[in-house]
Amino acid sequence: MSTITIKKLSGEDLFKNIISHSKEYGFIFQSSEIYDGLSAVYDYGQMGAELKKNLRDYWWKAMVQLNENIVGIDAAIFMHPTTWKASGHVDAFSDPLIDNKDSKKRYRADVLIEEHVAKIEAKIEKEVEKAKSRFENFDETMFRSTNPRVVENQKKIDEINARFKAALEEDKLDEVKQIIIDLEITCPVSGTRNWTDVRQFNLMFNTQLGSVSEEASTIYLRPETAQGIFVNFLNVQKTGRMKIPFGIAQTGKAFRNEIVARQFIFRMREFEQMEMQFFVKPGSDLQWYEQWKKTRMAWHNSLGFPESKYRFHDHIKLAHYANAACDIEFEFPFGFKELEGIHSRTDFDLRNHEKFSGKKLQYFDPEDNENYIPYVVETSIGLDRLFLATMSQAYMEEMLEDGSSRVVLKIPPFLAPYKVAVLPLVKKDGLPEKAREIMNQLKLDHLCIYEEKDSIGKRYRRMDAIGTPLCITIDHQSLEDNMVTLRDRDTMQQERVSIDALMQLVEAKVSIRAQLQKLM
Numbered sequence: 457m458s459t460i461t462i463k464k465l466s467g468e469d470l471f472k473n474i475i476s477h478s479k480e481y482g483f484i485f486q487s488s489e490i491y492d493g494l495s496a497v498y499d500y501g502q503m504g505a506e507l508k509k510n511l512r513d514y515w516w517k518a519m520v521q522l523n524e525n526i527v528g529i530d531a532a533i534f535m536h537p538t539t540w541k542a543s544g545h546v547d548a549f550s551d552p553l554i555d556n557k558d559s560k561k562r563y564r565a566d567v568l569i570e571e572h573v574a575k576i577e578a579k580i581e582k583e584v585e586k587a588k589s590r591f592e593n594f595d596e597t598m599f600r601s602t603n604p605r606v607v608e609n610q611k612k613i614d615e616i617n618a619r620f621k622a623a624l625e626e627d628k629l630d631e632v633k634q635i636i637i638d639l640e641i642t643c644p645v646s647g648t649r650n651w652t653d654v655r656q657f658n659l660m661f662n663t664q665l666g667s668v669s670e671e672a673s674t675i676y677l678r679p680e681t682a683q684g685i686f687v688n689f690l691n692v693q694k695t696g697r698m699k700i701p702f703g704i705a706q707t708g709k710a711f712r713n714e715i716v717a718r719q720f721i722f723r724m725r726e727f728e729q730m731e732m733q734f735f736v737k738p739g740s741d742l743q744w745y746e747q748w749k750k751t752r753m754a755w756h757n758s759l760g761f762p763e764s765k766y767r768f769h770d771h772i773k774l775a776h777y778a779n780a781a782c783d784i785e786f787e788f789p790f791g792f793k794e795l796e797g798i799h800s801r802t803d804f805d806l807r808n809h810e811k812f813s814g815k816k817l818q819y820f821d822p823e824d825n826e827n828y829i830p831y832v833v834e835t836s837i838g839l840d841r842l843f844l845a846t847m848s849q850a851y852m853e854e855m856l857e858d859g860s861s862r863v864v865l866k867i868p869p870f871l872a873p874y875k876v877a878v879l880p881l882v883k884k885d886g887l888p889e890k891a892r893e894i895m896n897q898l899k900l901d902h903l904c905i906y907e908e909k910d911s912i913g914k915r916y917r918r919m920d921a922i923g924t925p926l927c928i929t930i931d932h933q934s935l936e937d938n939m940v941t942l943r944d945r946d947t948m949q950q951e952r953v954s955i956d957a958l959m960q961l962v963e964a965k966v967s968i969r970a971q972l973q974k975l976m
């Protein structure tokens with residue numbers, strides 16, 4: 457077996473390479489590229505659309521198909537404008553922004569402070585790692601509570617967090633600016649501290665409904681999919697005869713006029729969310745919150761990426777609707793960032809919709825013989841961020857024993873765009889016909905790709921680059937012994953197998969069934 461060495465890339469290089477690879481192989485294109493693009497809006501190409509669909513399906517199956525008490529809906533993007541009054545988005549869905557007067561660049565004030573805190577956290581972690589490698593029987597807890605530098609830095613973090621939390625809670629934007637000044641935070645572009653005042657900026661896009669201007673009313677493009685679930689809570693509960701606790705899941709587009717939209721598909725103005733609202737009896741909400749934290753982390757781990765790539769991050773400032781909230785963060789090439797949010801939303805949304813609509817949104821509990829507004833635990837993940845996380849883990853540049861190199865996308869096989877490539881060794885002698893026969897069988901179950909152009913080596917490299925887990929090569933011998941070569945993307949190992957065994961071998965490799973079983 458040949459040895460493979462993985463090339464180590466810095467986060468920045470890795471990220472750049474992922475972006476160009478995504479474009480070169482039809483995963484992601486800049487939106488309206490021929491018009492020089494539209495900022496923070498992206499299109500998924502032929503490969504990207506498949507991977508995205510497979511990720512969405514895996515989430516849907518894990519949520520809806522495996523849980524008898526969760527059902528899925530597909531609500532409209534446009535909603536009655538009062539929805540967004542009731543949800544608090546008209547008044548409070550804004551980010552504090554600040555401009556640097558020299559570079560004219562705009563930043564989220566909260567992000568500037570959080571990044572400053574993250575730098576101090578990184579110093580602490582470096583100190584801990586250094587000590588860990590020096591001492592045997594290292595007592596980490598003791599070290600964290602006694603090492604003077606660690607203690608000092610932790611104290612700084614706690615002070616900043618407390619001050620920042622108070623400023624946000626009391627809506628004191630001048631104090632937020634003062635924190636930025638006191639921490640001596642500079643603009644990464646101009647390097648200066650010449651800041652404007654901090655202002656709140658609402659992130660919702662609006663448009664007009666109706667063709668006649670006098671009749672037209674302002675409506676919003678939904679900034680989250682969750683409200684489509686809340687306004688349908690009773691419809692679904694009654695028609696589906698759902699009993700609490702139960703969940704409603706939904707995937708779909710959301711729109712936010714993000715102030716700082718950089719980092720490729722991490723922060724977009726049009727993106728897709730996969731959300732699930734779990735309706736529970738008041739009082740059991742925090743227990744369910746803990747349960748969903750575990751369930752969602754287990755789902756992430758089931759993708760097979762290293763567990764060290766994920767961590768929980770508790771919110772210091774809770775959103776207007778939450779009594780507990782955390783993020784599942786993923787280590788993207790640019791560091792740990794939010795991938796999914798888990799929020800205990802209390803009865804905030806249903807209670808407000810009840811108030812604003814004048815319609816009762818209560819559940820009659822047959823066991824306790826009482827009516828109540830359920831509490832809600834929400835899990836909310838960005839499909840595009842999940843896509844980026846998958847690409848960041850899958851993308852590898854490898855040096856092979858013979859001195860050549862390859863780029864391979866080690867996408868978990870059940871998620872790969874194409875599952876199998878069917879490749880006749882040459883374009884003649886009856887090999888294409890034999891290959892077509894195999895293709896016609898396999899494509900009933902799986903998305904397959906047929907390729908007969910270029911040398912077999914080149915075709916293998918191309919399949920590696922788009923993450924196809926299996927290649928089947930048909931050669932002259934195949935016509936005689938009914939055997940083909942099956943090549944594995946990750947190990948590059950090849951074995952001769954019978955054509956009759958192919959269906960089973962492919963299924964074993966790419967089965968979503970086996971994957972779902974891990975979650976039960």
Ligand code: ATP
Nearest residue numbers: 714722723724727794795796797836837838840841
């Ligand atoms: P952030 O703090 O990064 O702005 P958020 O806390 O506002 O995110 P939520 O409102 O909790 O995000 O949305 C749930 C999920 O939707 C996020 O975990 C993220 O994966 C995704 N998401 C939110 N905003 C964007 C965006 N602009 N582009 C892509 N995905 C997004």
